[in-house]
Amino acid sequence: VFSKDAAVLQGTIELLILKRLSAGPMHGYGIASWIETATDDVLSVEEGSLYPALYRMVQKRWIKGEWGLSENNRRAKFYRLTRTGEREFAEQASGWLRLSHAVSRAVSATVADRGAR
């Protein structure tokens, strides 16, 4: 999904990154692995595409990258949410929930006969 429909799913990836970082700072690999597990491998494809999304979010000042040491003592770039990012996450998350709820309800509902109204 990351590869071909990246443009379409841009918002989804950003929301997922925001979600992961709301739990604490993480490096790119960690974020990719989390998305993989959290979405039951549904969204696991070309991981390279994750990085442009991260860099764009840095530019929007939602997240900030800082070099640090990983669990196994390797130098890695950790991303964390900024204040702006926290606000953005709250907004996007509630928006997504409302949308997906509405869409799934609509999709699962029975379509009434036109003439019934």
Place this chain on the structure above:
Amino acid sequence: VTKDPRQEFDDELQFHIEQRTRDYIAKGMTPEAARAAAAERLGDVGRVRQACTSLLAAERAAEGRRTMLRVSWLDVRLGLRMFAKHPGLSLVSVIGMAVAIAIGAGYFAAVRTMLDSSLPFDRDGRVVVVRTRALAGQPGLGSGASMHDFEDWRSELKSIRDLGAFREDSRNLITERGQTYLISVASVTASAFPLTGVAPVIGRTLLPEDERAAAPPVLVIGYDEWQRRFDGDAGVLGQTVRLDETQHTIVGVMPQGFGFPINHAYWVALRPTAADRTAAAPPSVNVFGRIAPGLSLQDARSELAIIGERMAAALPETHKDVRPQVQSYTHTFIGTEDPQSELAIRGIQFGVGLLLLIVAVNVSILVYARTATRSGEIAVRTALGASRSRVVAQLFVEALVPAVISAALGLGVVAVAFRWFRDYIRSSSDRIPYWIPPESFSITPAVVLYAAALAGVAAVIIGVLPALKATGRRVQAGLQQFSARGAGMQLGRTWTALIVLQVAVAVAALPAALYNAESGFRVGMRRPSPAAAPLLRATLDMSGDRSASGKRDGDPPSAREVALFSARMTALIQRLEAEPGVSAVTYADQFPGEERLGMIDADAAPAAIRTLANGVATNFFDLLGVHLLAGRGFTAADATAGASAVIVDETFAQELAGGANVLGRRIRFASRTPADAPNPWYEIVGVVPAFVYSIAPPVGIGSPTPRLYRAAKPGDTLRPAIIIQTNGGDPNRLTQRLREVSVSVHPTLKLDGLIGVVQDFDHGRAVFRYISLGILAVISSVLLLSAAGIYAMMSFTVAKRRREIGIRAALGADARRVLIGIFGRASAQIGAGVAAGLGVAAALQWLGTDIMGRRGFIFFPPVAAIMFVVGVLAALGPARRGLAVQPTEALRDE
């Protein structure tokens, strides 16, 4: 640590691949397979890398801009905080720099307005003046060119087009209704008008045929004069007016603001006489023209040089030692045609800039003392990762705050000064060229820019130099010393040298400046004599119809002329005295203050006396309210040929006899050369006070000059000074009527510069008030700065010894002895400075620069005293604190 964006991305990716590979290996893949799978998962790395690298680079740039803004705003706030935290230092620096910037920017603006001005129709300066100049070593000619040379150049010159000439004449303008005005007329060739490209508002300009001797005389007038003297009436065309004796028909009105050639409002055709056209005729006109298209000033110079050589060869008798030269039109009439004078003016601008430099260095010493006390702060900031340039930038911005405030204040001062100056120009009879309107003396963007540049330079000196010095030190040492209070840079000897230098400069320079300011102010506050209130003064110009008779201005009057002038002048005086409102009239060869200098020998006197001599009417002293101190006044018999009575003033008497009686002493004018026959003897018959200084507008601050008076009679000179006593009220109300009276006696008689004596006096002394005010401002700022500098350095050095003082007190030293030690050292430093300053001042005096005048020396004690008081006060505070330190505290610091 910032890396290349590409490198940074690769590092990030590297970690990702490694982690993924480890995961796959942990899941049971072989290392090779794991690596391949990891790379596969990443996808198109090249594309991703490109996107990320450019995103990162953009982000970096944006971040840099944000940091810059944040940092400098912080610095400005820090600077403002520093400014408020040290009000004394801020005030002293701002006052000092504001004065220096005001002078620098004001001078810049004035020079720009004057030197860089251009004719409105010639923005690139292609209009030039051609004049003859004597070769080096030959006697001067006066300025301009002769008609003969002008006509020769006009027919020859290829490189300069539209050649024209003008002469300035003073004329009585007598209107059809009989009103009389004294005006300045430009007698100009018709070619001047096409050169300017300015068309008349109504009527026509002068035409070449107007220059013919037989053509009817015509007059073109300026717009303002049209409105003022002719009510702006379009019917003015065709009206006839008289200029002295000649009827002229008005044929045109030029538009407002037009004043070519210099500042003229009346134009008549230039009509040379036969005498003017001879090769021997002296310079009588100013020649101008425009450099031909495509040619340069240099081409014109070359061509004129050839013409000059040819004329010198053809007319050796008159032209052997003169050459034509071409020069800037505008500079010629501002008085800066000489490249050297322009250089001098620009040089002074540099000198004025130096003043700011001196002030800035002084302020930087002050700031350095403060920066020194902040060495701990600087060391800590450096240790926390601030780069040296970051610290220096901060100190620069801190310095920029007072510098910018000073520049704003300085510009304010210039704006006020220019307003005074514009009013002065408008009220003054001195005319400035029409292409420099009074409004052009104003604060232009260029002046603001210049002031800003000055502020920038000052901030560099004040902020950056101390900062470099403060940060250049070993940071480690600074940090170590930070724990010990009062620690900082060790500067003992430098500090002492600076204190001595500071005091020396103040002591050497200030008394002379104070003397000048004080004398200038004294002159500026001088009161005119009460007897001057009802007086009008004028120069009676009787030379009017001389040129018509072929005489030139410098020729001595013939016996016939003397008789003529005498009769006219006598008639005029009678007519003036008969006027209602006039009570008496007197005259003198020159108005007091404008007398000619001569050397007087006296019997039994060792040396000749430099004296200003004047011939005065017998009622002269009475009318000016001058009472004789001794002897008698002039009688009619004293004005006859061969009479020997002279009256001297008390300055002369003092110089001749040192206060003893001078009545009956014989004096005479010194012969020019010993070979000349001795001049006749005069006898002193009376002594008057030095009254001139309460009558004549001030011209200098020097001591009074000896003066000598002979009895004069009408006709002695061509241009005597006339003094008219009115019956009270404002004497200026009579000027118009008096002009009409003089014209009615003879149309060529002119009362030039007719003005109330008191009005003229006040105008002259106002200049001195402004100048002394300026000097006083500079002195105050210098004194303030050096006092502050001494205070800062002194208190800094004593403060550094606080611990030592505390320890000595703790060890039982007598407080009195400690204090004597401190003040002794302070006194020695200031004493050395005073001595050095006195030495410099004495050396200057010995070198013959009379900058002190007679009273200048009285300013030495107060200046030295101020320095001592400042120094002692500065040492007092820190010394007291030192003695108050608890011994335990002092030892703990150790």
